[in-house]
Amino acid sequence: MSNARWATVERPRAPRPGRSWAVWVEPDEVAGAVRRAAAGDKDAWDAIVRSFSGLVWTVGSGHRLGPADTAEVLQTTWLRLLENLDRIREPERLGGWLATTARRESLRMLRLRGRELPTDDEHVFAREPAPGPSPEEAVLDRDRDRGLWRAFSKLPERCRMLLHLVIVLRPPYAEVAETMGVPVGSIGPTRARCLERLRRLLVDDGNGPVAV
Template sequence: MADAVRAAAAGDRDAWDALVAGFGRLVFAIATAHRLSAADAAEVSQTTWLRLVENLDRISHPERLGGWLATTARRESLRLLRLHGREVLTEDESRLEPDDGGRVPTPRTPEAVMLDLDRDHRLWRAFAGLSERCQILLQLVVVVAPPYAEIAEVLGIPVGSIGPTRARCLDRLRRLLAADGMTSATGAY
Protein backbone atom coordinates (compact mmCIF):
# COMPACT_ATOMS: atom_id res chain seq x y z
CA MET A 1 0.00 0.00 0.00
CA ALA A 2 2.96 2.33 0.67
CA ASP A 3 3.84 2.27 -3.04
CA ALA A 4 0.25 3.23 -3.93
CA VAL A 5 0.45 6.21 -1.53
CA ARG A 6 3.68 7.40 -3.10
CA ALA A 7 2.30 6.90 -6.62
CA ALA A 8 -0.94 8.72 -5.75
CA ALA A 9 1.10 11.61 -4.32
CA ALA A 10 2.90 11.75 -7.67
CA GLY A 11 -0.45 12.04 -9.46
CA ASP A 12 -1.12 8.43 -10.46
CA ARG A 13 -4.91 8.14 -10.84
CA ASP A 14 -4.88 4.32 -10.73
CA ALA A 15 -2.96 4.41 -7.44
CA TRP A 16 -5.52 6.84 -6.01
CA ASP A 17 -8.36 4.57 -7.14
CA ALA A 18 -6.60 1.63 -5.44
CA LEU A 19 -6.40 3.59 -2.17
CA VAL A 20 -10.09 4.48 -2.31
CA ALA A 21 -11.02 0.89 -3.17
CA GLY A 22 -8.82 -0.44 -0.37
CA PHE A 23 -9.91 1.91 2.40
CA GLY A 24 -13.26 3.35 1.30
CA ARG A 25 -15.38 0.92 3.31
CA LEU A 26 -13.23 1.47 6.40
CA VAL A 27 -13.68 5.24 6.26
CA PHE A 28 -17.44 4.95 5.72
CA ALA A 29 -17.77 2.31 8.46
CA ILE A 30 -16.07 4.57 10.99
CA ALA A 31 -18.45 7.39 10.11
CA THR A 32 -21.52 5.17 10.42
CA ALA A 33 -20.21 3.76 13.71
CA HIS A 34 -20.66 7.26 15.11
CA ARG A 35 -24.38 6.89 14.34
CA LEU A 36 -24.34 9.51 11.64
CA SER A 37 -27.02 9.56 8.99
CA ALA A 38 -26.09 8.20 5.59
CA ALA A 39 -25.72 11.75 4.26
CA ASP A 40 -23.52 12.79 7.19
CA ALA A 41 -21.44 9.62 6.90
CA ALA A 42 -20.95 10.39 3.20
CA GLU A 43 -19.87 13.92 4.13
CA VAL A 44 -17.37 12.58 6.67
CA SER A 45 -16.07 10.14 4.07
CA GLN A 46 -15.69 12.86 1.46
CA THR A 47 -13.97 15.20 3.94
CA THR A 48 -11.60 12.43 5.03
CA TRP A 49 -10.54 11.81 1.44
CA LEU A 50 -10.18 15.56 0.92
CA ARG A 51 -7.88 15.72 3.96
CA LEU A 52 -5.82 12.93 2.41
CA VAL A 53 -5.54 14.83 -0.87
CA GLU A 54 -4.42 17.92 1.06
CA ASN A 55 -1.82 15.93 3.02
CA LEU A 56 -0.84 13.15 0.63
CA ASP A 57 2.64 14.52 0.03
CA ARG A 58 3.18 14.92 3.79
CA ILE A 59 2.33 11.36 4.85
CA SER A 60 5.56 10.36 6.56
CA HIS A 61 4.63 6.68 7.04
CA PRO A 62 2.64 5.59 4.00
CA GLU A 63 2.51 2.01 5.29
CA ARG A 64 0.31 3.33 8.14
CA LEU A 65 -2.25 4.97 5.88
CA GLY A 66 -5.09 2.85 7.28
CA GLY A 67 -4.49 4.26 10.75
CA TRP A 68 -4.21 7.80 9.40
CA LEU A 69 -7.50 7.44 7.55
CA ALA A 70 -9.22 5.83 10.56
CA THR A 71 -8.06 8.64 12.86
CA THR A 72 -9.06 11.32 10.36
CA ALA A 73 -12.50 9.76 9.81
CA ARG A 74 -13.03 9.54 13.58
CA ARG A 75 -12.04 13.17 14.06
CA GLU A 76 -14.25 14.32 11.21
CA SER A 77 -17.16 12.29 12.62
CA LEU A 78 -16.71 13.90 16.02
CA ARG A 79 -16.39 17.34 14.44
CA LEU A 80 -19.65 16.84 12.58
CA LEU A 81 -21.38 15.58 15.73
CA ARG A 82 -20.22 18.71 17.59
CA LEU A 83 -21.55 20.88 14.77
CA HIS A 84 -24.94 19.24 15.00
CA GLY A 85 -24.86 19.79 18.74
CA ARG A 86 -28.09 18.86 20.38
CA GLU A 87 -30.34 19.26 17.36
CA VAL A 88 -33.34 16.97 17.28
CA LEU A 89 -35.08 16.93 13.93
CA THR A 90 -38.39 15.16 14.16
CA GLU A 91 -41.99 15.48 13.16
CA ASP A 92 -43.01 13.37 16.16
CA GLU A 93 -43.25 15.84 19.05
CA SER A 94 -43.76 13.00 21.52
CA ARG A 95 -40.05 12.18 21.08
CA LEU A 96 -39.28 15.53 22.71
CA GLU A 97 -41.02 14.54 25.95
CA PRO A 98 -38.85 13.14 28.73
CA ASP A 99 -38.99 9.36 29.08
CA ASP A 100 -38.35 9.50 32.82
CA GLY A 101 -41.88 10.47 33.86
CA GLY A 102 -40.89 14.07 34.44
CA ARG A 103 -38.35 13.33 37.18
CA VAL A 104 -35.33 15.57 37.35
CA PRO A 105 -32.13 13.52 37.20
CA THR A 106 -29.89 13.68 40.24
CA PRO A 107 -26.81 15.74 39.39
CA ARG A 108 -23.49 13.99 39.61
CA THR A 109 -21.16 15.11 42.33
CA PRO A 110 -17.97 16.94 41.37
CA GLU A 111 -16.01 14.06 42.87
CA ALA A 112 -17.75 11.52 40.62
CA VAL A 113 -17.12 13.68 37.58
CA MET A 114 -13.42 14.05 38.47
CA LEU A 115 -13.04 10.32 39.12
CA ASP A 116 -14.57 9.54 35.73
CA LEU A 117 -12.32 12.10 34.02
CA ASP A 118 -9.24 10.67 35.75
CA ARG A 119 -10.22 7.12 34.76
CA ASP A 120 -10.80 8.17 31.16
CA HIS A 121 -7.50 10.06 31.02
CA ARG A 122 -5.58 7.08 32.38
CA LEU A 123 -7.36 4.71 30.01
CA TRP A 124 -6.53 6.83 26.95
CA ARG A 125 -2.92 7.26 28.13
CA ALA A 126 -2.62 3.46 28.38
CA PHE A 127 -4.32 3.08 24.99
CA ALA A 128 -1.76 5.49 23.49
CA GLY A 129 0.95 3.18 24.87
CA LEU A 130 -0.25 0.36 22.61
CA SER A 131 1.30 -0.22 19.22
CA GLU A 132 -0.42 1.54 16.35
CA ARG A 133 -1.51 -1.86 15.03
CA CYS A 134 -3.24 -2.68 18.34
CA GLN A 135 -4.86 0.75 18.46
CA ILE A 136 -6.28 0.35 14.96
CA LEU A 137 -7.39 -3.23 15.59
CA LEU A 138 -9.18 -2.35 18.83
CA GLN A 139 -10.84 0.70 17.27
CA LEU A 140 -12.04 -1.41 14.39
CA VAL A 141 -13.25 -4.35 16.48
CA VAL A 142 -14.82 -2.35 19.32
CA VAL A 143 -15.96 0.93 17.77
CA VAL A 144 -16.57 0.26 14.08
CA ALA A 145 -17.31 -3.47 14.32
CA PRO A 146 -17.31 -4.37 10.62
CA PRO A 147 -17.18 -8.03 9.61
CA TYR A 148 -13.87 -9.71 10.45
CA ALA A 149 -13.21 -10.20 6.74
CA GLU A 150 -13.07 -6.42 6.27
CA ILE A 151 -10.79 -6.00 9.29
CA ALA A 152 -8.50 -8.71 7.94
CA GLU A 153 -8.38 -6.97 4.56
CA VAL A 154 -7.59 -3.56 6.06
CA LEU A 155 -4.89 -4.89 8.38
CA GLY A 156 -3.55 -7.46 5.94
CA ILE A 157 -3.87 -10.35 8.38
CA PRO A 158 -5.75 -13.66 8.26
CA VAL A 159 -9.31 -13.61 9.63
CA GLY A 160 -8.40 -16.35 12.10
CA SER A 161 -5.71 -14.22 13.74
CA ILE A 162 -8.01 -11.29 14.58
CA GLY A 163 -9.38 -12.82 17.80
CA PRO A 164 -6.00 -13.89 19.21
CA THR A 165 -4.42 -10.58 18.20
CA ARG A 166 -7.28 -8.69 19.86
CA ALA A 167 -6.78 -10.77 23.02
CA ARG A 168 -3.05 -9.95 23.07
CA CYS A 169 -3.79 -6.24 22.56
CA LEU A 170 -6.36 -6.24 25.38
CA ASP A 171 -3.94 -8.11 27.64
CA ARG A 172 -1.27 -5.49 26.89
CA LEU A 173 -3.81 -2.74 27.67
CA ARG A 174 -4.66 -4.45 30.99
CA ARG A 175 -0.96 -4.60 31.90
CA LEU A 176 -0.50 -0.91 31.05
CA LEU A 177 -3.53 -0.03 33.17
CA ALA A 178 -2.27 -2.19 36.04
CA ALA A 179 1.11 -0.45 35.86
CA ASP A 180 -0.79 2.81 36.26
CA GLY A 181 -2.58 1.47 39.35
CA MET A 182 -5.87 0.63 37.65
CA THR A 183 -6.97 -2.93 38.31
CA SER A 184 -10.26 -4.77 38.13
CA ALA A 185 -9.95 -5.42 41.87
CA THR A 186 -10.14 -1.68 42.52
CA GLY A 187 -13.13 -1.39 40.22
CA ALA A 188 -11.25 0.99 37.98
CA TYR A 189 -11.91 -1.04 34.83
Protein backbone atom coordinates (compact mmCIF):
# COMPACT_ATOMS: atom_id res chain seq x y z
CA MET A 1 0.00 0.00 0.00
CA SER A 2 1.43 3.33 -1.05
CA ASN A 3 1.44 6.32 1.21
CA ALA A 4 1.71 8.74 -1.68
CA ARG A 5 -1.97 9.55 -1.67
CA TRP A 6 -1.95 10.37 2.01
CA ALA A 7 0.78 12.90 1.50
CA THR A 8 -1.14 14.79 -1.19
CA VAL A 9 -3.75 16.09 1.22
CA GLU A 10 -3.49 19.85 1.50
CA ARG A 11 -2.06 21.57 4.54
CA PRO A 12 -4.68 23.04 6.81
CA ARG A 13 -5.20 26.74 6.91
CA ALA A 14 -4.87 28.73 10.06
CA PRO A 15 -7.79 28.16 12.37
CA ARG A 16 -10.23 30.97 12.95
CA PRO A 17 -12.38 31.35 16.01
CA GLY A 18 -15.61 29.39 15.79
CA ARG A 19 -14.64 27.79 12.50
CA SER A 20 -13.88 24.29 11.45
CA TRP A 21 -10.27 23.26 10.92
CA ALA A 22 -11.02 20.89 8.11
CA VAL A 23 -9.73 21.48 4.59
CA TRP A 24 -12.97 23.28 3.92
CA VAL A 25 -12.68 26.24 6.18
CA GLU A 26 -15.47 28.18 4.55
CA PRO A 27 -18.97 26.70 4.71
CA ASP A 28 -19.57 28.37 1.34
CA GLU A 29 -16.84 26.23 -0.18
CA VAL A 30 -18.51 23.05 1.04
CA ALA A 31 -21.91 24.18 -0.18
CA GLY A 32 -20.39 25.11 -3.54
CA ALA A 33 -18.74 21.71 -3.90
CA VAL A 34 -22.02 19.96 -3.09
CA ARG A 35 -23.80 22.02 -5.74
CA ARG A 36 -21.11 21.38 -8.34
CA ALA A 37 -21.12 17.64 -7.61
CA ALA A 38 -24.91 17.58 -7.88
CA ALA A 39 -24.50 19.15 -11.31
CA GLY A 40 -22.19 16.31 -12.33
CA ASP A 41 -18.73 17.72 -11.49
CA LYS A 42 -16.56 14.69 -10.68
CA ASP A 43 -13.69 16.84 -9.33
CA ALA A 44 -16.03 18.39 -6.78
CA TRP A 45 -17.14 14.92 -5.70
CA ASP A 46 -13.52 13.76 -5.38
CA ALA A 47 -12.71 16.80 -3.26
CA ILE A 48 -15.64 16.11 -0.96
CA VAL A 49 -14.64 12.46 -0.61
CA ARG A 50 -11.04 13.45 0.12
CA SER A 51 -12.03 16.01 2.71
CA PHE A 52 -14.62 14.09 4.69
CA SER A 53 -13.68 10.41 4.42
CA GLY A 54 -11.44 10.73 7.46
CA LEU A 55 -14.42 11.91 9.51
CA VAL A 56 -16.69 9.10 8.28
CA TRP A 57 -13.92 6.57 8.91
CA THR A 58 -13.48 7.86 12.46
CA VAL A 59 -17.20 7.52 13.17
CA GLY A 60 -17.17 3.90 11.94
CA SER A 61 -14.06 2.98 13.93
CA GLY A 62 -15.49 4.85 16.91
CA HIS A 63 -18.39 2.41 16.90
CA ARG A 64 -16.00 -0.50 17.34
CA LEU A 65 -16.38 -1.71 13.78
CA GLY A 66 -13.46 -3.53 12.17
CA PRO A 67 -11.76 -2.17 9.04
CA ALA A 68 -13.93 -4.21 6.62
CA ASP A 69 -17.20 -3.11 8.24
CA THR A 70 -15.95 0.47 8.53
CA ALA A 71 -15.14 0.41 4.81
CA GLU A 72 -18.70 -0.71 4.10
CA VAL A 73 -20.14 2.00 6.33
CA LEU A 74 -18.05 4.52 4.47
CA GLN A 75 -19.16 3.25 1.08
CA THR A 76 -22.83 3.21 2.07
CA THR A 77 -22.56 6.70 3.58
CA TRP A 78 -21.15 8.07 0.33
CA LEU A 79 -23.85 6.26 -1.57
CA ARG A 80 -26.48 7.96 0.58
CA LEU A 81 -24.93 11.33 -0.14
CA LEU A 82 -24.88 10.56 -3.85
CA GLU A 83 -28.59 9.78 -3.75
CA ASN A 84 -29.32 12.97 -1.83
CA LEU A 85 -26.86 15.41 -3.40
CA ASP A 86 -29.56 17.71 -4.72
CA ARG A 87 -31.75 17.28 -1.66
CA ILE A 88 -29.33 18.19 1.13
CA ARG A 89 -31.09 20.97 2.97
CA GLU A 90 -28.04 22.70 4.42
CA PRO A 91 -25.13 21.80 2.14
CA GLU A 92 -22.81 24.01 4.19
CA ARG A 93 -23.33 21.59 7.09
CA LEU A 94 -22.35 18.59 5.03
CA GLY A 95 -19.94 17.31 7.71
CA GLY A 96 -22.73 16.99 10.23
CA TRP A 97 -24.96 15.25 7.72
CA LEU A 98 -22.21 12.77 6.89
CA ALA A 99 -21.34 12.13 10.53
CA THR A 100 -24.91 11.40 11.55
CA THR A 101 -25.47 9.26 8.46
CA ALA A 102 -22.29 7.32 9.24
CA ARG A 103 -23.52 6.79 12.79
CA ARG A 104 -26.83 5.40 11.56
CA GLU A 105 -25.04 3.08 9.17
CA SER A 106 -22.61 2.01 11.91
CA LEU A 107 -25.46 1.15 14.26
CA ARG A 108 -27.18 -0.75 11.47
CA MET A 109 -23.98 -2.68 10.85
CA LEU A 110 -23.69 -3.50 14.55
CA ARG A 111 -27.28 -4.79 14.58
CA LEU A 112 -26.60 -6.82 11.46
CA ARG A 113 -23.58 -8.36 13.14
CA GLY A 114 -25.61 -8.98 16.28
CA ARG A 115 -23.22 -7.07 18.46
CA GLU A 116 -23.98 -4.87 21.40
CA LEU A 117 -23.87 -1.12 21.15
CA PRO A 118 -20.61 0.41 22.23
CA THR A 119 -20.38 1.24 25.87
CA ASP A 120 -20.14 4.85 26.91
CA ASP A 121 -17.44 4.02 29.37
CA GLU A 122 -14.21 5.18 27.81
CA HIS A 123 -12.11 3.28 30.29
CA VAL A 124 -13.34 -0.10 29.18
CA PHE A 125 -11.82 0.31 25.77
CA ALA A 126 -8.50 2.00 26.42
CA ARG A 127 -6.51 0.83 23.44
CA GLU A 128 -3.13 -0.83 23.55
CA PRO A 129 -0.86 1.05 21.15
CA ALA A 130 1.16 -1.10 18.78
CA PRO A 131 4.92 -0.91 19.30
CA GLY A 132 7.18 0.76 16.74
CA PRO A 133 6.45 3.51 14.23
CA SER A 134 3.12 3.17 12.44
CA PRO A 135 2.55 3.92 8.74
CA GLU A 136 0.81 7.06 9.90
CA GLU A 137 3.91 8.26 11.68
CA ALA A 138 5.90 7.75 8.49
CA VAL A 139 3.91 10.42 6.61
CA LEU A 140 4.36 13.01 9.33
CA ASP A 141 7.54 14.95 8.72
CA ARG A 142 7.97 16.65 12.07
CA ASP A 143 8.84 15.04 15.37
CA ARG A 144 6.29 17.28 16.97
CA ASP A 145 3.51 15.96 14.73
CA ARG A 146 4.60 12.35 15.20
CA GLY A 147 4.57 12.82 18.95
CA LEU A 148 1.14 14.41 18.80
CA TRP A 149 -0.19 11.53 16.70
CA ARG A 150 1.36 8.98 19.06
CA ALA A 151 -0.29 10.65 22.04
CA PHE A 152 -3.62 10.91 20.23
CA SER A 153 -3.45 7.21 19.32
CA LYS A 154 -3.19 6.33 23.00
CA LEU A 155 -6.47 8.09 23.81
CA PRO A 156 -9.58 5.96 24.28
CA GLU A 157 -11.67 5.40 21.15
CA ARG A 158 -14.47 7.73 22.27
CA CYS A 159 -12.04 10.57 22.96
CA ARG A 160 -10.48 10.21 19.54
CA MET A 161 -13.88 10.23 17.89
CA LEU A 162 -15.04 13.26 19.83
CA LEU A 163 -11.90 15.30 19.15
CA HIS A 164 -12.03 14.44 15.47
CA LEU A 165 -15.69 15.46 15.31
CA VAL A 166 -15.21 18.81 17.05
CA ILE A 167 -12.31 19.53 14.71
CA VAL A 168 -14.26 18.86 11.53
CA LEU A 169 -17.74 19.99 12.54
CA ARG A 170 -18.51 23.55 13.45
CA PRO A 171 -20.20 24.63 16.64
CA PRO A 172 -22.85 24.39 17.95
CA TYR A 173 -22.15 20.76 18.55
CA ALA A 174 -25.62 19.30 18.07
CA GLU A 175 -24.33 17.03 15.29
CA VAL A 176 -21.35 15.98 17.38
CA ALA A 177 -23.70 15.04 20.21
CA GLU A 178 -26.00 13.15 17.85
CA THR A 179 -23.09 11.28 16.32
CA MET A 180 -21.69 10.38 19.74
CA GLY A 181 -25.15 9.50 21.04
CA VAL A 182 -24.78 11.79 24.06
CA PRO A 183 -26.51 14.96 25.28
CA VAL A 184 -25.16 18.14 23.70
CA GLY A 185 -24.38 19.55 27.15
CA SER A 186 -21.80 16.85 27.75
CA ILE A 187 -19.72 17.71 24.67
CA GLY A 188 -17.93 20.71 26.21
CA PRO A 189 -16.85 18.92 29.41
CA THR A 190 -15.88 15.75 27.54
CA ARG A 191 -13.87 17.75 25.04
CA ALA A 192 -12.01 19.45 27.89
CA ARG A 193 -11.38 16.12 29.60
CA CYS A 194 -10.07 14.50 26.42
CA LEU A 195 -7.77 17.42 25.69
CA GLU A 196 -6.46 17.28 29.23
CA ARG A 197 -5.68 13.59 28.77
CA LEU A 198 -3.95 14.40 25.52
CA ARG A 199 -1.84 17.03 27.27
CA ARG A 200 -0.83 14.58 29.93
CA LEU A 201 0.14 12.01 27.29
CA LEU A 202 2.23 14.67 25.52
CA VAL A 203 4.02 15.73 28.66
CA ASP A 204 4.68 12.14 29.72
CA ASP A 205 5.75 10.90 26.28
CA GLY A 206 9.11 9.18 26.63
CA ASN A 207 8.62 8.58 30.33
CA GLY A 208 7.32 5.07 29.86
CA PRO A 209 3.78 3.83 30.29
CA VAL A 210 1.20 6.40 31.19
CA ALA A 211 -1.69 5.82 33.52
CA VAL A 212 -4.65 7.20 31.59
